[in-house]
Structure formats: structure tokens, C-alpha cells
Amino acid sequence: MFYxxxxxxxxxxTAEGTFDEESYRQLIEFQIENGTDVIVPCGTTGESATLNYEEHNQVIKTCIEQVNKRVxxxxxxxxxxxxxxxxxSQHAKEMGADGILLVSPYYNKPSQEGLFQHYKAIAENVALPQVLYNVPGRTGMNMTAATTIRLAEFDNIVAIKEASGDLTQASEIIANAGDKIDVLSGDDFLTLPLMACGAKGVISVTANILPKEVKSMVKSIQNGQWDEARKQHLNxxxxxxxxxxxxxxxxxxxxxxxxxxxxxxxxxPxxxxxxxxxxxxxxxxxKHQLI
Known part of the structure; x- marks a missing residue:
């Protein structure tokens, strides 16, 4: 669904610390002009942890308005x-989001059963396509492949952003539930190997500044142009x-x-x-002629 x-x-x-809506809209245009397939507001890179509720909703609403269904x-x-x-999540649905990205619960350090019940509750209460987000370096715990495979049984859980850095874990998800849930790379430097294993794309940090180049590498992989993709990856x-x-x-x-x-x-902080x-x-x- 998302790839x-x-x-x-x-x-x-702004310098005063408020949301800079005009710059944000221009950043979105920069992404769309350079071929980015999906925009993901209010993730880790979007500093969601320090946005209050009003700001969080404002950022999502602005993104949806500016994108205007183009991606x-x-x-x-x-x-x-x-x-x-x-x-x-329900509010994002009301604003018109196409899907939601759900980071694993941080700080609480739930058991695998707790993780399952957390995502199960959201899936049952929010009628939107859902992307799980496993990032142990931020949350303090890893969601195992077995838990992800269980969650793949929910029709509206469509993908997982895997940022565990564990190719074996991601491959296990693809091998056992690849027909039910897509794996997306959560680490730019692992996009090539993960897509070689069957991942469908990347939710990228680097694309903020090099959207055309990240898209080009992903497209090379999708087209099976492995020599070119490898060259782009290393570059x-x-x-x-x-x-x-x-x-x-x-x-x-x-x-x-x-x-x-x-x-x-x-x-x-x-x-x-x-x-x-x-x-x-x-x-x-x-070196990359960005400045």
C-alpha cells in the first residue's frame, strides 16, 4: 500500500520556537517536486516528542492541506x-491522513504481549491503514519478528518500519508474513540490503535534503538495476x-x-x-554540492 x-x-x-508553517509548506513542495512517494509528518525526525497536542494536529493538518492528495x-x-x-490517530483520520505511523511504546518497556495488545487496540479502534514502527534505540525495547507476524493478521496493519538494524529479524518477517505486511526500512544505510530481501521502500531521513537521489536509488532497486543501485547506495x-x-x-x-x-x-532537550x-x-x- 505504501512503498x-x-x-x-x-x-x-521560527527563531522564537513556533511552528514555521510557510517553510514547512515549501519543504513539502521540495519533496513532491523531487519525486518523493509518501510524506510522513510528526515522526521522530519531525520532533513529535516536543510538539504539544495543538501543534501536532496543526503540523499534520498543514501537511495534508499542502500535499492535497498528490501523494x-x-x-x-x-x-x-x-x-x-x-x-x-482518530484525529489524524478526521483530518484526512491516508495512514498512521505508530512508534512502539517508549519508556514503559512493555512485554511482547503488551506490545501486541497495544497495537491490537489501535487497529480495532482506528479505521486507517497502520504502519508499525520498531526503533529499539529510541524506545528501549525491541518488538520481535514473532510479535509483528501476529499483528500482520489485522487487515489494517499494513506495514512495519523496521529500524532495529537487524536484517535477520526483518527477513524473518518477510519470510513468514510478507504476503500480509510490508517491511519498510527505517535506516537509510540499510535500504539496499533490506529491499534486496523484499522490503518495499524506506522512510528516510536523508530524503529531507536529497529527495531526488534517495528516490533514484529506490527506483533502481525496484527496476532490478542492482549495479546502479549499489553505486548510488555507496555514494x-x-x-x-x-x-x-x-x-x-x-x-x-x-x-x-x-x-x-x-x-x-x-x-x-x-x-x-x-x-x-x-x-x-x-x-x-x-562533497555532495549541497552547500
Whole structure:
């Protein structure tokens, strides 16, 4: 249902710390003009953790309005409280989202059965296509392949964004439930190997600044042009790595700022990049002629 090059889009702020709607709309146009297949607002890269309810809804609404049905919008609506995730997800549905992205409950550290019941409750209460999001480095726990395979039985659970970094785990999901649930790469640097195993695309950080190039690599894979895809993958590797030299989304937002697309401002507890890492980032961006 959702496939190809998808961007986990940043949320720009003004110098005063408020949502910069005009810059956001321009960022969305930049994505669509360069072939991005799906826009994903209010994910980790969109700083959902520091948006209040009103802002969260405003960002999703603005995205849906600006996209205007040209590509699908998957709204980030996850929470570590099941009832809260249901409420936010229902609101996204009312606003017109095409799907929702649901990060695994963080901080609580539920059991695998708790994870299953969490996602089951959302699936039963929100009539939208749902993308699970497994990111152990952020949540403190891993959702196993077995749990994902159980959840694949729900018709409206259509995909999982796998950011565990575990190719074996992702492959196990594809091998046992690939006809019921799509796997999407949650790590840019693993897009090629995961798609070689049968994943359907990537929800990308790098696409914020190189949407055309990420889309081109994904298209090469889809067309079976493996030599070209490998070349593109290796060419982008240093950019993918640079996007995580500090906590995401600080590097990618700083990159977008250096490119003149928005302010670099992030919200506490995130802070601006340190001088040493900033110089490393600039070196990579210069190499790719982004600045």
C-alpha cells in the first residue's frame, strides 16, 4: 500500500520556537517536486516528542492541506499510552491522513504481549491503514519478528518500519508474513540490503535534503538495476552516516538550514550541533554540492 521513497519530514521552527508553517509548506513542495512517494509528518525526525497536542494536529493538518492528495500522507500518531495513541490517530483520520505511523511504546518497556495488545487496540479502534514502527534505540525495547507476524493478521496493519538494524529479524518477517505486511526500512544505510530481501521502500531521513537521489536509488532497486543501485547506495553512505553524528534530527535540520530551506532551531532537550561535528557535517554536504 505504501512503498518507495518516503520522507520522515522535519518540522521547522521560527527563531522564537513556533511552528514555521510557510517553510514547512515549501519543504513539502521540495519533496513532491523531487519525486518523493509518501510524506510522513510528526515522526521522530519531525520532533513529535516536543510538539504539544495543538501543534501536532496543526503540523499534520498543514501537511495534508499542502500535499492535497498528490501523494499519500502517513501521520505519526504513536504514543506510549495506548488511549492517547488512539485519540491522536482518530484525529489524524478526521483530518484526512491516508495512514498512521505508530512508534512502539517508549519508556514503559512493555512485554511482547503488551506490545501486541497495544497495537491490537489501535487497529480495532482506528479505521486507517497502520504502519508499525520498531526503533529499539529510541524506545528501549525491541518488538520481535514473532510479535509483528501476529499483528500482520489485522487487515489494517499494513506495514512495519523496521529500524532495529537487524536484517535477520526483518527477513524473518518477510519470510513468514510478507504476503500480509510490508517491511519498510527505517535506516537509510540499510535500504539496499533490506529491499534486496523484499522490503518495499524506506522512510528516510536523508530524503529531507536529497529527495531526488534517495528516490533514484529506490527506483533502481525496484527496476532490478542492482549495479546502479549499489553505486548510488555507496555514494550516499557518508550522507546517511552524517545524519546521525548527533541525535536525529539535529544534523538533518542543520543541513536543511545550511541549504537555506529553514531555520536550524530545535527544541530542548535537543540543542544545536557542536562545532566539531558541524565541521564534519559541512565537509560531507560540500562533497555532495549541497552547500
Amino acid at each position: 518507495g521513497s518516503m520522507v520522515a519530514i522535519i518540522t521547522p521552527f 499519500p500522507v502517513i501521520a505519526g500518531t504513536g504514543s506510549n499510552a495506548t488511549a492517547e495513541a488512539i485519540e491522536i 550516499l553512505l557518508d550522507v546517511h552516516q552524517a545524519m546521525f553524528i548527533e541525535s536525529n534530527p539535529v544534523p538533518v535540520k542543520t543541513s536543511a538550514s545550511l541549504m537555506g530551506k529553514c531555520q536550524a532551531d530545535v527544541r530542548l 535537543l540543542v544545536s550541533m557542536g562545532d566539531a561535528t558541524l565541521e564534519k557535517l559541512k565537509t560531507v554536504l560540500s
